[in-house]
Structure formats: structure tokens, C-alpha cells
Amino acid sequence: MNTRRIASALALAAVLGTPAFAQDRGGILNFARYDGSQLVDPIYADRNPDIWMVGSLFDTLLRLGADGKSVEPGLAESHELSADGKTVTLKLRSGVTFADGSPLTGTDVVFSLDRARNGDLSSWAGLIGSIDSITADGDTITIALKTPDPTILTMLATFNTAIVSKAAFDSAPGATDQEKSAAIFAKGGPGVGSGPFYLCGFEQGATMDFCANKGYWRQGADGKPLPYLDGVHFQVIPDDATRILKLQAGEVDVAEFVPFARVAELKADGKLNMELFPSTRIIYSPINVRATRADGSPNPLADVRVRQALNYATDKAALIGLVLHGAGKPMSSPLMAAATQDSINMDPLYGYDLEKAKALIAEAGLPAGTKITFTTLAGSADDATIFAALQQMWAPLGIDLVVEQVDGPTRGAKNRAGEFDIHTYGWVNDVNDASQVVGWLGHTPTAKAVGTGWEDATFNSLYEAAQTEMDPAKRGDAFAQMQKIYAEAAPLLFMYETPFAVAVSKQVSGYVQTPLGANVFEEATVSR
């Protein structure tokens, strides 16, 4: 009797002790979001809360590597770019299915990419504007390009080219593609995507549920299909303080977008991991460089020396301390976050130097008491702090900085119309390539160089050449030159990069927010 008991105790101990790598599986992760999704469809996702969820429900042909700079096989197990750069040939992974078990075929790929490049449907169509045609022959997909496109492989790893089921769209109610998409999303269910999860619940503005795709093609550490979780339950909690309270009360496992002022406090909380995920988010302020302001008066900021002086007189370390409580770093490239491909390190970019700033102001002959308006977002504590700091930092230059508070769309309209002196702005890359952000910030025909009106012929032609330059080294050189030209011209007040601050319960591991912002639950686990 006694020996038996000992034997069974030993057996039990052996079972419990063996697999040190036993994988946590199952469970629902509760996630508090700052804003809700409206329609998670690869081509209609135009707001971050939609874009950042596409990858959970859908798969792309290629995937971004962990370093964020290379591409890896995705739904396509191999890919080849022809020597002339005008043909991409991909081979589909065999046996991949949508979450309902129906096979994913070349027909779905052609349908999805044709949808994605249709400018009447998607505002992202321009990203793959180089595509001339897509054809499928069995498992082989051939993409013919009008012109060589150095970004095409990256674009095939970007959310808007994710694959949807043609059958799901064919059978969905609705006259137009958009109505069909809305109907599919409203109904939910596993038939439309092949991602690690499928949508299994949605209440507008309140909650959203993802359920695991049991037949997902990627495998976990235990050799079984990912994801580890049974599902994710999202709750929309727009108020920062409430979202954090919800986490502290244990009602959710993750709270995203933690205000930087709260980071230190949550770091000290023994039940939480305060994650600061590296991001491609930059905070900067466009400076109007036009010779005259919108009201016709002369614009002191048209003088490059004044813009340089403002940059030298701005103590970035102090700003980071005040606004981010230390959780950030100064911009080291004038055109992009350091994590972006082809960024160059120019640190310190306009390191704090008040004497140099004063000298530049004197050289430009700026009269003391010059009034400059700084436009901020009403209700933004960060913007209010930035304004107060800049007002003091620039006072020694004889600048009288006054504030104008507006809401987001008003700021956008002022930017487009050139009706501003300087205003706050931010950016996160949607695409893992420098061309998107550089086009926005510097290329005049795209967006008037982020509304500043800055124009440089050399810069523009370098940018346009880089769009078709297939030699990575030459393309990198072109971007390096653009960054140097842009830094010198200073059409922006170069400020800082911020991480994504996410507070995560210690019961959770493996949750990631990528530098592009995407929420990744594929390898997340929760132990209760």
C-alpha cells in the first residue's frame, strides 16, 4: 500500500517535472483598447484601430521578418523577383485553408490583389500602383509590373495586400464590394480570412471577439498550430484613466496607449509588465516656409536660418523629460524613425545650442518680439506641455510664441491650406519602407512637404528616382542624400520618437505591438 503510494507520487512528480518547455495553451486574453474597429478589411482599413487588426484575421503572401527590415515567406512559401525587376513569381504554400477549412487558392490571390489595387475601392491602391497584372496557374502566382518597383516585396507583406476569400465575397449580400465587405464583417465567422484568428463577435463601439483559427498554418513551439490562445476579447475604453483602472482591477489583461505620465507608476506595480515597444512613431512640428503667411503678411519662418535657430534652441532632452517622462529619444533622422529602413543616424540632429541659435537669429535680422503662432490640439496635455516649454526655450531668441488650439480635423485643414506658422504633428509608418514617410514629409507633389510648402528640386528628383531604383545600395544612397538635404533646410521642428506604451498583466506573455503599430496575438499566452 505504502510502496504503491510512493510509486504513484513519483510518477506524478515525473509527469509534472518533465516538460520544462510545456506550452501554455488556451484561455481568452482580455484587451482594453483606446478606440474600436469599424471594419477590418485589408483594403478598407483606413484608421489605425482597423489597420492594426488586419494581420490577426488575414494573412499576406509574404511576412515582415523579426528585424522589421527583411521579408519572409508567408502564404507564399517561396518568391522570386526577376532580374529586370518587372516580374514577381510566388509559389503558394500547399494545404493552406481559410479559417472555415475551405482551401485558399490562386483564384483568391488574384481576386484579393485586384481588389487591393483598385483605386475606386481602396485609398491604399497607390502603394501597389506598379502592378500591371496578376495571374494564377495552380499554385504559381505571377505578378507583372509596369515598371520595376523596389518596394513590391515589402508591399506583399503589407496589410492591404492580405488575402480574402473570393467565395465569401461572391456569396455575400450587397450590390457593391463595400456593401459585401460590411455584410461579411457584420456577420463575422471563419469564412473570409486565413489569419490566426477569425472574428466571432462584434458590438459597435463596445466589444470585439477573435476566436482561434484551429487550422492556422504556422506552428508554435510545441509543434501544434498557432495561436496558443483560444481567443481575444476586446473592450473599447476610450478614457486613459478608466482603461488603466480596468487593468488594475484585474478585469482586463492588457491596456494599450498608457499615457507617458503614468508609465513610471505602472512600472512599479508588481502585477504588471510596463512594455515600451519600439515604434516608427515620430513627433515633429511642420514649419510654414512660404514667403508670406496665408493672410499675406511676410513670414519670418521663410528664412532657413530662423528655422535652424528654432531647432538649435529646442532642448529635446528637456522636452522628452517633460512630455514622455524620459520614455523616448530625440529624432536621429530628419525624415523618419530610426527603425525605418534606410534611415541614417545624424544624432545629435540639431543638438541644443542656444548660442548658435542666437547667432543665426542675429544673422537673419529677426526683430525682437516677433510673434509666431504655435497650433496645438485642444485637450492634449502633451501639446500643452510642448507649447509651454517651447515658449520659454525660444524667448531668449526674442520670439513671442502664442498658442492656437484646434481639434484634429481643423489642424489637418490648416495644414493643407498653409494657414499656420508651426503646429504639432505625428506619424507612424504603415509600410516598412522609407518611401511612404519620405514622400509625405519631403516630396512636394505628394503633400506639399507635409504642408510646409518646402520645395527642393534635387530632393524631388532623388525621391522620384528612388521609386524605381532596384539596387538597394543606390536606393539607400539616394535616401541618405535626401535626409541630409532635409536636415539642412529644416522645414520641421525635429522633435522625438516615442515607443508604444502598453501595460500587460504578468499572467500574459508573448503579446507584441510591432513598430508599425500592429497588435500581434499569434504567440501570446495567458496563464490563469
Add this chain to the structure above:
Amino acid sequence: MQSLAYIAKRLLLMVPTFAIVMVIIFLLVRLLPGDPAIAIAGDKASDADLAAIRERLGLTQPLLVQFWLFLTNTLQGDLGRSILMKAPALGVILDRLPTTAFLTLYAVTLSLLIAGPLAFVAALNRGRWPDAAIRAIFQVGLSMPVFYIGLVLLTFLAARARLFPVGGIGHGFLENLHQLFLPAMTIALYTSAIVMRNLRAAIIEVLDAEYVQFARAKGLPSRLILGRHVLRNALISTVTLLGLSIGNLMSGTLVTETVFAVPGVGRLMLEAIFARDYPLIQGLTLTFAVLVSAVFLLTDLVQSWLDPRMRLT
């Protein structure tokens, strides 16, 4: 019969009101700087993208054409497609409306339950310490911002004491009585302060009125005097006050629903404005206008029932 005619007359009078409301809504949203294209496409769109979005949304048509479409569609019950939600605006609003209606009624009920008894206690003890204490406490409630009261309640009663969930919404009536208690209480604390002050003053006025003095002199029991004469007459002005503050209550939900993560029309309005979602803003404003008019009508009816002198004029 007569009262039906009265209601019909009141409803007819609403027609010109709504015509004016519709013109104002239509012009007001378009006077805001920024447009839906900028709000949708955000920082990243090129000027060409914006032009395409404007074209797609019909924003490039002349204002008069846009207004005519808005008017005729609305009269056919079509509020247009919400740009933000990518779904019919009417459906989105009707989805969210019950939540806000529940929260508002809950808040009104709570404020009457709080303010009613305390107003009586204060009025009957006029000038003595219970009166002073009650008024002082409500003064504090009145002077605190709604979102602050909300956060304080959340921190102590929900996150610390775990008596209530931290924000969100439940399913079914009973679950929501529990789930929405804190947001309703937040609104009620503010509203009850106003109601209490008004009701107290009204009760005092009625208590001093000659007919009450007369009833007392006749030797009627106090309970009867308070119930039949004082309460009924004091309620007249309180009903008016509550009816008139429906607008305030609704704007209170804008803040409360955001702090407590309640998916109602108040929060929807904020989201719609920040997205310059013209159809949704128009639809919501129209909905608010209908509700306010309905409540005003209801107030008048209740008033005429309470006070026969006001009937049928």
C-alpha cells in the same frame, strides 16, 4: 378628445421647428473647419486621395444639391451612410440609443430618489442644521466637474472596493442596473443637486401658501397635507425643471459615456464630430432634437395633469 386635439396641434407646431433645425444642422457641420476626407484619410493621404474621397462622398456637389438630398432622404427615413462606421447612420444610432435612454432614465430616477426625500427634510427643517448640511453637501456636488466625480467613483467603488465593474456595459435589464449604476450615479449627483434646490424652494413656498395654512387650521393630518397639497404643487416646477434639463442630461452623457466606456449616442456624437462624419452628426442632432421635443411635449402633458389651470391652452 380635447387633449388629443391639443397634442395634434403641438405636433403640427413641431414641423417648422424641425425645418429650421435641419437647415441649422446642415450648415453648422459644414462650417466646421476640416472635412470628412481629411478626418478619414488623416495625415497620410495625398491631395489626390482627398479629392477622390470627397468625390466619392458627394462633397463636391453644390451645397444646395447636397441639402436637397439630405432633406428628401431624411423625409424618407434615410439618414445616409455613416462615413466613420461605414454603415447606415440610422442603424448605428438606433443600435446605440437604447443604452443612452436607459442611462438617462436611470439617472433621472436616481436623482429623484436622492433629491425628493432630502428636499422634504431640508424644507421642513428650514434654517436648522439638517437644512444647512444637506444644502452644503449638494453645493459641493454641483461645483465638481462630471468627469471628476466619475473618476472618483470609479477609483474607489469599482477599482478598489470592487463593488461595481470598471466601465463597460452588460446584457439585460438587471445586469445593466448593476453595470450602469456608477455612470447613472455620476449624472444623478449633479442633477439631484439642481432638483433638490428647486424642490426645497417649491416646498417652502407651498408650505407658506394660504391654502396650506388653511388646511392646517382645518386640522387636516400633516401626512395628508404634505401628500395631497404640498407634494403635488411643489412637483409642478420640478417636472418643468427636469423637462427643461433634458438637454443638459444629454450633454452630460457625452462626458459620462466616455469616462465609463458606455457605448451610447453621447460618445457616438463625440466620435462623429471628431471624424467630421456629416451624415452621423446630422442624424444624431436630429435624433436629439426629436427626443427633446418629445420630452417637452411630455412635460407639458404631465404639467397639465398636475395643474388643471394649465390645461388645453
